[in-house]
Amino acid sequence: MEPLIKYVQDKYIAKKEFPKFGSGDTLTVYYEIKEGNKTRTQHFKGVVIQVKGTGATKTFTIRKMSGDVGVERVFPINMPALQNIEVNRRGKVRRARIYYFRDLRGKKARIKDARVK
Known part of the structure; x- marks a missing residue:
């Protein structure tokens, strides 16, 4: 069954780079929001907590602090409203899913920069 799903995804789903x-x-993720008959671009800047899935079903979760409240948002990689993704900083972490990041505040919530090769 999987080869059939992969074939359909490769053939019919438009891929963005x-x-x-x-x-x-x-x-920083730029995505389009429709309000009535108007559309506007909104951005969401935060730290990637997890990347899940492969191919067309890939999703990623971003967390940002809005005042004292943590806000998380899950973006599918093939979402039609997704316009652009900018990588602002590369972080060095030792885990693929950094759920522990939710409990950290202040200086503890800093992530070291990864070396640029």
Whole structure:
């Protein structure tokens, strides 16, 4: 069954090219919002907590702090409203899913920068 699903995804789903990123990276995601008959672009800047799935079903979760409240948002990589992804910083973390990041506050919530090769 899997080869059939992969064939359909490759053939019929339009792919967008985005930069490679992983957990701990700081991203700015630009996506389109429709309000009535108007559309506008909104951005969401935060740290990637997890990247899940492969191919067309890939999703990533971004967390940002809005005042004292943590806000998380899950973006599917093939979402039609997704316009652009910018990698602002590369972070060095030792885990693929950094759920522990939710409990950290202040200086503890800093992620070290990864070396640029």
